[in-house]
Amino acid sequence: MTITAVPASVPRSDRRSGDPRWVKPGLAGLLAVTAVLYLWGLSASGWANAFYSAAAQAGGESWKALFFGSSDPANAITVDKTPAALWLMSLSVRIFGLSSWSVLVPEALLGIGSVALLYVTVRRVSGPGAGLLAGAALALTPVAALMFRFNNPDALLVLLLIAGAYGTIRAVEKASPLWIALAGVAIGFGFLAKMLQAFLVLPAFALAYLVAAPTSLGKRFLHLLGALAAVVVSAGWYVAVVQLWPASSRPYIGGSQTNSVLELAFGYNGFGRITGDEVGSLGGAQSSGSWARLFGSEMAGGIAWLLPAAVLALGALIWLTWRAPRTDRTRAAAIVWGGWLLVTGAVFSYMSGIIHPYYTIALAPAVAALVGMGASRLWRLRADPVAAGLLSSGVALTALTAFFVLQQESSWQPWLKYVVLVSGLCAAALLLVGDQLPRPAARGVAALALVASMIGTGAYTVATAATPHSGAIPSAGPRGSAFGGGMPRGTVPGGGGMRGGIGGLLGTSAPGQDLVSMLRTDSDAYTWAVATVGSNPAASYQLAADVPVMAVGGFNGTDPAPTLAQFQAYVRSGKIHYFIGTGSSMRGTSGSDDAQQIADWVAQHFTATTVDGTTVYDLTA
Known part of the structure; x- marks a missing residue:
């Protein structure tokens, strides 16, 4: 042709x-x-x-x-x-x-x-x-x-x-x-x-x-x-x-x-x-x-x-x-x-x-x-x-x-x-x-x-473009995101207390000011001011308080980092001040359960307090 x-x-x-x-x-x-x-x-x-x-x-x-x-x-x-x-x-x-x-x-x-x-x-x-x-x-x-x-x-x-x-x-x-x-x-x-x-x-x-x-x-x-x-x-x-x-x-x-x-x-x-x-x-x-x-x-x-x-x-x-x-x-x-x-x-x-x-x-x-x-x-x-x-x-x-x-x-x-x-x-x-x-x-x-x-x-x-998007899984359009959704304008950026489950590990919300002030207190004396399971909850506290936060188990809480023995050694040497409980259970998932073991060990050996609705353990007490 x-x-x-x-x-x-x-x-x-x-x-x-x-x-x-x-x-x-x-x-x-x-x-x-x-x-x-x-x-x-x-x-x-x-x-x-x-x-x-x-x-x-x-x-x-x-x-x-x-x-x-x-x-x-x-x-x-x-x-x-x-x-x-x-x-x-x-x-x-x-x-x-x-x-x-x-x-x-x-x-x-x-x-x-x-x-x-x-x-x-x-x-x-x-x-x-x-x-x-x-x-x-x-x-x-x-x-x-x-x-x-x-x-x-x-x-x-x-x-x-x-x-x-x-x-x-x-x-x-x-x-x-x-x-x-x-x-x-x-x-x-x-x-x-x-x-x-x-x-x-x-x-x-x-x-x-x-x-x-x-x-x-x-x-x-x-x-x-x-x-x-x-x-x-x-x-x-x-x-x-x-x-x-x-x-x-x-x-x-x-x-x-x-x-x-x-x-x-x-x-x-x-x-x-x-x-x-x-x-x-x-x-x-x-x-x-x-x-x-x-x-x-x-x-x-x-x-x-x-x-x-x-x-x-x-x-x-x-x-x-x-x-x-x-x-x-x-x-x-x-x-x-x-x-x-x-x-x-x-x-x-x-x-x-x-x-x-x-x-x-x-x-x-x-x-x-x-x-x-x-x-x-x-x-x-x-x-x-x-x-x-x-x-x-x-x-x-x-x-x-x-x-x-x-x-x-x-x-x-x-x-x-x-x-x-x-x-x-x-x-x-x-x-x-x-x-x-x-x-x-x-x-x-x-x-x-x-x-x-x-x-x-x-x-x-x-x-x-006109819809604010936040969280781990954003989606296009005016509806926002699957987890962490479209965030209303004026919301304080950051993250906070989780309710557990997959959504708890993927979402973030702003922690209260009392909790932020507590995490900042004497934070320079520790390698990590706080540890918590999952990278998104950890990111919430780190961004809000501007202190190092250990994400136990990584993104999903299923990485063997740190192991229970390593975490116990960090606690004995005074490198971690607080541990924040998320309520998320890692049992039954693939990968390591070290994060669950650490959360269980902390709950058994340290006293829990509640600050701004969040469960906190002082690992130096």
Whole structure:
């Protein structure tokens, strides 16, 4: 078909930059709107995920805590992730002091950088129009607004994955071993942000280079081996340092049962997430999944809006370039983004271990890039009935998807779903005859299609940004979070007394002032002012009182850190002042029961008092 031979050329301009006049103002406007969306009212979420905020606080006080990602400045135990994201937050705390803003602003800046880098990456292949559309689609993805205003590691992971895609696309252009190695470096550091999840994009990047790089097959394989070495070195240097560091002089590796970062990477945070065999988890294996999981009530609001259109765009791009030369850059880019989407989406859909709705931010760049590239290419080819039909189908599919998602939020802006559906279907119909309309009318149809496609996801994104989110498991939209929920504006950030159970270990609330004052009294005389089971309860007290707090058992209270014997030795040597009971029982869960033994031993040998409704034991009495 002649349609496959039409080049994806960038509109001409007589300006020295080579860009149409609207490009620079468009990019400036996109980044300005993104900055407002991600930065405005950022502190409303308080400490957001107090678990990571406390670690940032610790890193702001102790360089050792910063390097290892410790939960407290006295270095009892680390968070259950490699600490690259914490390095940025901890440095911000060191520079600006501890506050909600200093913890969260690095995440927002990473979000703005992600939008800008996605624009640059997509523009390189498909032109500035496609780049701007891709950047806007990413900025207006609800789960992106959620996580770029939150302090989980996902923001840094996304930026590094986009950097890896940029390096791969640059490498494909001239078969550059340097650029493909730099892509490997980006993915390696992505491992230091969120471990094996970063590696899900590697098959797509490798396939794109292997298919399209303009050099011999042998050299392509050789360059990929060099890129693999770059991944191993950029991720492995930290693993090697931690593994070789004497365990007695570093914090325990949280999330592992053997004090090993390798176990953490490949077990609890690795293959255990896929199989459900996660030792130390409080959840357990889930039932087998399906692609419908991404459109379920928990995940749909965050990512589903443009997902079907992205899959359609992927198919269109592959079809349009089917007979193109092997080195065709558009097809290579489609493999990069499409492989990223399909592999990561499949893992999220079918994994049996721990999965949370906010994980889907890892799909957002691929979805946005495919939509930008596909829409731009099909619009230029709209004179062909097949291209016009595909473009119309994408808009109609997006309208129907938005209607479906908004139908699940029947109590929020109930009128919006009808506006989206009607405008989207009208735009889809007009696109079928768009090439027969006068140029001003055709542009009006394009604008209507763009607005209709973005109004649903855009409104939900604004609602997400306007809703404070806190706790361990935030979710996009106006409803807040599964645990620790949307926090009312004005709530004191921090955490406090737990009621027990899984929610007790995952949630936080503000401790009373009498308790805070007691914890601060003579705190300099002790290594840890207080110990308590679980990292989230510990974070509550540490952030409120600004004293070192030992998180017994780590995040879930199921790590053997410290053991009962170690804890008893700490008490005998006067290193811990208080112990706070949580009421949570660790019996019957996988992993270590040392935390339960410690709680039982304290209750048997020390007298309990109640301060601000919280059970406290003085271990020096």
